Amino acid sequence: MPHVLVPTARWERWVDNFVARHGEARLVVDDGGLRGEAEDGSHFSARLPFATTYDGPAEAAAFASAAVAPGEWGVLLVRKGGFAVARLRGTEMAEHKIGQRHVQGRTKAGGQSQQRFARRRDNQARQAYDAAADHAARILPSSGPLVTGGDHPAVEAVLADPRLSGLTVVGPWHAVPDPRRAVLDAVVGDAQALVVEVTNA
Structure with missing residues (x-):
């Protein structure tokens, strides 16, 4: 609903x-x-x-x-084009990191070139998710509520990192464009509504 x-x-x-x-x-x-x-x-x-x-x-x-x-909570927003991670104490943002990564768009080429392109695109996405997971492990609290949004497979890929296993994802899901500071600030506000x-x- x-x-x-x-x-x-x-x-x-x-x-x-x-x-x-x-x-x-x-x-x-x-x-x-x-x-x-x-x-x-x-x-x-x-x-x-x-x-x-x-x-x-x-x-x-x-x-x-x-x-x-809560006393400490986190925000994780991930899309193929970037990520935003924030740790909050109550209503105040204690630390955050926003990153953009270049992941190529789709190609109209066919055959082997299309397969090479798809592999390169997958590798770029995986590198982007690894970078997001590294920053998330450094910034987010070790436990507590985590507000998420962006692209479902992208967020799931980052949360598969065992360093983030102590966090509890809470709803609702936030469907957002590529994360920028204004997008992160809006989600921080919406998460408290x-x-x-x-x-x-």
Whole structure:
């Protein structure tokens, strides 16, 4: 089901807007999250970031205040064209590294030249992933939540490095273009937002 990311500072207004559109909503704590059920049958299910379970009161303000960034956590974004790695303490970025790698695009050539080209492209991608894994092992905390995004096979290739086995990948997945500083900053913000699924009646 598609989801929206709602910053905690905007959460109470978001709930007010939901009520304005759908009628008074009954809030309940359900399955570690907060669920809202409106008069017209529409409902939403909200979860805290970093796979945190909520067991507080069924109130919008209390739910938002429970969204606290961990003491240490990481971000890993990988695509064939580059990577971004960051270690955070709470909301502050403690260290980061952004790298671009040249991986050739596809060719229209056929036969053996196409096979050579594909091998070269695979080797370039593997070298890029190895470089990303080296920086990730140096920068990321040894354990704790890890927010990921970019290209699924690329991230899986980097996380196959045994040095990163102590990290716990948490959702949601962030589909991003080639990582640059602005992309990394946006994911750091989105990672701390509430994850909300809405079903309109």
